[in-house]
Amino acid sequence: MGKAYYDIVGTDDSWGVRHDNDPVGDYASKEAAFEAAVLAATNAIKFGHEVRITVPGSDSSETALGVVTN
Incomplete structure (x- = not known):
């Protein structure tokens, strides 16, 4: 059985889906x-x-590249 992980990433005006570490869409x-x-x-x-x-969530500090900023 494989695994399929999807992470929603982005900013207020541009969003994508990261699958297998590649942002798509x-x-x-x-x-x-x-x-x-x-x-x-x-x-x-x-x-x-x-x-x-x-x-x-809306208070997340994650960017479109998945990097947490301080």
């Missing part, structure tokens, strides 16, 4: 990126993979 909202990740995760589930989707 250009979405106008965090919600749109999440919906895209759910569609991809649905296919992964059909193939029997373990699935994880993470979405940062």
